[in-house]
Amino acid sequence: MTEKYVYKFFNKEICEGSADMKNLLGGKGANLAEMTSLGLPVPPGFVVSTQACLHFLANNEAYPAGLEEAIDEALVALENHMGKKLGDNEDPLLVSVRSGARISMPGMMDTVLNLGLNDVSVEGLANISNDLRFAYDSYRRFMYMYADVVKGVSKEYFEKELEKLKHELGIENDTDIPASELKNLIQKYKVIYKEHLGEDFPQDSRKQLDDAIRAVFRSWNTRRAIDYRNHQGIPHDLGTAVNVMTMIYGNLGETSATGVAFTRNPSDGEKKLYGEYLVNAQGEDVVAGIRTPIPIEELKIAMPESYNQLLEISELLEERYRDMQDMEFTIQQGKLYMLQTRNGKRTGIAASQIAYDLVNEGRISKEEAILRISPSDVENALFPSVDWGKIDPNAPVKQIKESIANQYLGSGLAAGAAAATGLAIFDADRAKEIADKHQDVILVRVETNPSDFHGMVAANGILTMKGGLTSHAAIVARQIGKACIVGSERGNVEIDEENRELRGNSITIKEGDWITIDGTDGSIYRGELPTTPAELPTEMTKILEWADEFAKLRVIANADKPDQFRTAINFGAQGIGLTRTEHMFFDNLDIVQEMILARTEAERQIAVDKLEPLQQKDFEGLFEAAEGKPITIRLIDPPLHEFLPSEVELLKEIYEARLEGKTEVELKEQYELLEQVKLIKEQNPMLGLRGCRLGITMPMVTEMQSKAIFRAAAKIKKTGKEIMPKVMVPLVGFATEFHNQRKIIDAMAKKIMEEECIEFSYKVGTMIEVPRAALTTAEIAEGEKGVEFISFGTNDLHQMTLGFSRDDAGTFIDIYMQENIIEADPFVTIDQTGVGRLMEMCVKEGRETNPKLECSVCGEHGGDPKSIDFCHRIGLDFVSCSPYRIPIARLAAGHAALKNK
């Protein structure tokens, strides 16, 4: 017995498929069969299975045994069922041939409509439709679609001929071409076809069908389909099904129509039929956007019967699929047909509204509701966006964008999915100055560095020319919840800081001009586009609370300042997983430079002593804002030269001064500073004197920071508030490094408790960012001197394990993704095979020597859903991420718990 490759869906009785057969029939085919078996009006047809496709592709384009016969049999059965015959000269059967994979790949594979037309059957179609023009137009359309899709002749050749004809006739719309001219056009199409393929346009409809099926099979492996699957992470071994379905016409007069409808509003989730349609049109006309569709409500008046039937079907499908449906329908001379149904795409806000409503309607469980929301739904719901509807409530977004093309400068990388508008300002100080006057500002920089922080905070958004999605600008923007576009140079948008100009697409923006940056797609516009503000909808908040109930991972925040703490806690953070202390150093650069450039230990101690009260004050603010939740404070991490001007900057400054006539003697101080800077300069600062290496070679810094932490803790605790400091030593690679630092920290805690006559508890732990630390965690976690907690600094851990400098790898990561050398940017999603393996070893072995070891992650990966799933699976206790990622992380933690049950 040969395998079954062909599945019919003729009516409720003759229906060989169902919704759960997506693997075999593809999404579209399975849903067509499902609707058929529900008794809905689906044009009869059959599906050739994905298995047939896979055999075809694996066997040098040969059909499996029995497939041809099965298609013959199904076709004859369909002809009998419909009482029509393919290629018939009186009442021909016409079919559409459509691809349909298990996972929807919109636009990626091929479709042929009106198949069955030839020189003979076109007359039959004219006869039966009583519309010669319609018949010839259908034949014409079929011809070029066939030539294009099945034979690979670009449809441009055919379109050119059509345009020529319209020009000759002085006609604008296709519909005005008379039938006789269309008949001539068909002859011309035949010539084009023969010219390109050396054969006549096929008149054998059975052959047409066969070739169309083969073309659809083949389209599984086109370059764009493969690229799409790679990009979306869809396996390559699924194959596509082929849907062969009786043609239905929405363009047979004023009682015909075609449209799309959603069972609920995909923008806001409202439970109400939503959609649009065109009278006397075919599906492709809706897509082409030539005519403006009519809101679905009007169908109620125009064709009340069909409207009510659609409403009923809508209810039935939601009942069946337990989710909002996106339906395609056609009304042929007053009769409604359903051409497709599938779960509808929706905005983040709609997603939460619908999921929440479905739970309340008793249709789905809380677990299902959580899983229905995707991280990008939360992300979308969270950020302000350009309000295209305010520009033109009726036009599609694409069209609006085209209409403002003269305002469009180009695109960079979308680093924070928010939109923002403001005056373009080219330095941080000025940005702050202007923002302080309640002006909206976009900070525009070639790239940002920590000293731009105040300007970034002050601005509505940040635009940089250089850097990638994990550049300083991008990371800080996400952390502080700002719109951000980085690397605008990729879209040929140039930032000229010297002349304070932003240039792209022949547009020049001068300082103080309004610009809009759309962080959803990286677009940069001149002028102020309207935006809608961020707000996490109540339903979304509710669903996140449900997610918390199931999650094993707790979500904490990376935050450096009290206001960030409060944002994080509002978003549901259960503590602070990473507070970087160096931001406070950047705020006091003069003292820090004094410390670095000290010539004696005593001089250095004086500078360090000046920093202590400043640090203490910072920590007091943090403890107050944390409301008793644990705060993980990381001791100073960056290399010292980050606090000094660069050699190149200094050199330029000196030489510019000399060009202005200053002598070397007059510049003595600058020359001395230059010498110091050269001494401290490092070849590879990432692997140099930083992290705990600073604390070990300059113990007074660790002493000072510990003192500030514990004094602040004592002071706040005395006010009756709870405090829970966790001191985190960065960049440990050897247990002995940690022991060295812990000794200083413990001694200081003891000292302060005695001095202040107060007891408080605290923990000491380390970041795991050096591969060696992950390889020796058993030792690092062992005993009284060992760590109480670890937190993966996944950014650095990736940098070192992969040997990719975050600042430099941009030059090859893009190429690596194109060449499929890596699946994802490792600075976005944890490299599970390499780094992940280290992390898993680390957690397992660390807990063997210290069963109470708290394990978390606090790199940028802490806010990435795929990475969070991995963190769940290796048994971490916490993920820590920037405040605005917290809702996403909470959802992802819930997902991880539910998916890995």
Next chain:
Amino acid sequence: MTEKYVYKFFNKEICEGSADMKNLLGGKGANLAEMTSLGLPVPPGFVVSTQACLHFLANNEAYPAGLEEAIDEALVALENHMGKKLGDNEDPLLVSVRSGARISMPGMMDTVLNLGLNDVSVEGLANISNDLRFAYDSYRRFMYMYADVVKGVSKEYFEKELEKLKHELGIENDTDIPASELKNLIQKYKVIYKEHLGEDFPQDSRKQLDDAIRAVFRSWNTRRAIDYRNHQGIPHDLGTAVNVMTMIYGNLGETSATGVAFTRNPSDGEKKLYGEYLVNAQGEDVVAGIRTPIPIEELKIAMPESYNQLLEISELLEERYRDMQDMEFTIQQGKLYMLQTRNGKRTGIAASQIAYDLVNEGRISKEEAILRISPSDVENALFPSVDWGKIDPNAPVKQIKESIANQYLGSGLAAGAAAATGLAIFDADRAKEIADKHQDVILVRVETNPSDFHGMVAANGILTMKGGLTSHAAIVARQIGKACIVGSERGNVEIDEENRELRGNSITIKEGDWITIDGTDGSIYRGELPTTPAELPTEMTKILEWADEFAKLRVIANADKPDQFRTAINFGAQGIGLTRTEHMFFDNLDIVQEMILARTEAERQIAVDKLEPLQQKDFEGLFEAAEGKPITIRLIDPPLHEFLPSEVELLKEIYEARLEGKTEVELKEQYELLEQVKLIKEQNPMLGLRGCRLGITMPMVTEMQSKAIFRAAAKIKKTGKEIMPKVMVPLVGFATEFHNQRKIIDAMAKKIMEEECIEFSYKVGTMIEVPRAALTTAEIAEGEKGVEFISFGTNDLHQMTLGFSRDDAGTFIDIYMQENIIEADPFVTIDQTGVGRLMEMCVKEGRETNPKLECSVCGEHGGDPKSIDFCHRIGLDFVSCSPYRIPIARLAAGHAALKNK
């Protein structure tokens, strides 16, 4: 029953120890007991065991139960045995109290001589020796030694008093001070003692003994002893024994003498009694170097009986210890006593001669001979050294060095244990130019980089101000076998390239002045000191061949040029484990810059095509030199900016030109280059666009290199010679990276074989230097696309696993070693716990998917004996090291096989 803590050695019958009791009795004590039991004339005494010391140290300086009684008992027994009494006024027993640990720690712990003297017994000593002056002098010496060693009063106070006395008396030699004056001096010493300690000098000899024993115990934990053990890797829990032995006097007139003798010549290994002695002297006089000792041959004439007895004893001890002995002896009034024996230290040359002879004499096995030679013996034997004997054949080296202190500039780090002399030249071009005129040159640079290579090759030695033992200068110097001192700034020796001066210790060397660098200790001298050239002695070569017989690891070489290949093969390399191709790029910088700065792919291809024949010619030379042995050729590895001038250099050049009046327009070309350099510049080049990342983003480079390799292979094979190319892809972190590159290489090999109508075999593999590679070797080694061999690039693997930049970590590695955070410099010895764990995983898992996988190491660690031992244990096939390390590696490989049996 209490533990036994005291062991007597009175004579053959009463002897409680032996040579194999070193753990308990220390090396000195065990050997004294051994000699006693052999019936040799050893002054009777007893040993207090290391166990007593450990108890003392662990219990707040309390003796273990029974120790005091046991010492009492042993002392009484000794008194009875000797017929003398401690502190006796007629014939007092005097003893020496000496430390003696299991492992010799010369000079690290304390010794007290003449113990037992007091105001009463000194008269007894005078009486029995019939020499009042001798008695008082002995008492005086004992007093200050006791004050210094036991009580911690510096002996300087006492010496000052002695000098004062001699000055008053107008006397030069101690021996000329009359007894009466010595008696007065003793009174003065008593005053000094009381002044410092607030108590009288102790007259109770039993208390003296007790305090001396305690002082020796305590000396185990002095700072210098701890530091020494840390440095030498000696455990801290061994403790020291205390040797209490009857005093013997070599200073009782012309029939008394004291000396040291070796059973064979420690310089060249000749089998002949070697040593020196002083008549009428005590041991410390020999050490003090005040009088010139007499060669031991003269003892044959002066005291033939003692000489012959010593000769017999020498033979007996060699028989017993099966090794060359270093003996201390004293002749007291014609009677020979043996005070110590131990295995003698020797030069590398002597070590091989002695070991070889002992095998031929049937005393030791080949295995023992191999283990008797240490890697530093091979190293010492290999390099030229300063020939101190030529400066003064009679003076000790220390004295010669003092005599030329005005030529001494200071010391850097000894990077290659060789000495060299030449004219100081401050740039590579000049160095080559002058060396080409057959002048000896030392290349003196602030630091070196690859573009200095020709100058380094031309010079006799290299001196740099910056950098550590693994800096470019140090690595290249070892590879090409040059004397080298790096980091001279640590010894305050400054290199001023601008003024072409080298300054230190108030000496200024100008370009063209002679200097000598002594790579054995890092010393830098003005002038030309004599040196002796390198030569591997025949016996050493023989022993290395024996080592090869036992070794499991095969030794191959890191070598880039044909003459290095030949050196390596002469030293016994079985192939080439690493040939860096970038040296050839540096030789053609103009074309390489053309390639880098190309504006189009076509332009770039033109530059690459120009490189191909140059590369091919290089490879032809390599294949010829390799004589059919496998050559591992690594594709280009360094980041591209290494081939361009640095931003800082360019900026300086531009501004200097502008200061001279050039306009920006005139400098257009330089400004353009600057822009390019800025574009290519990386934050962390170590983790940037280099290694296979270059070959993947610029496939034409891999194509060009493969073409050059295989064309060269084909050409040489056609001449009838064997060739075995192994192509090594650098910096792989993902299996997919390797697959990408292997595809290009395999395709090129196929193409060349077809074009040239010849078949040849080759292998493709990768370096393991990125931690991720080590974590995923199973995948990298799997299947047809996988690697055939791997080679650990341990330098980079350490850099990334530890997060230590080799160029920058110098700033903290020293402190880390001082603070015991790390045991050894990880760029010298493999970090077994961290990196080693990765290496072990890698080898094990790689062989699981590819059982034929060849594994090797080719970083600098390949020449480090400890690392080689580790490589043996994890089952590597090869270690690859620089040519001049090959003999050392061969020995170490033999050691590893024998030690890990």
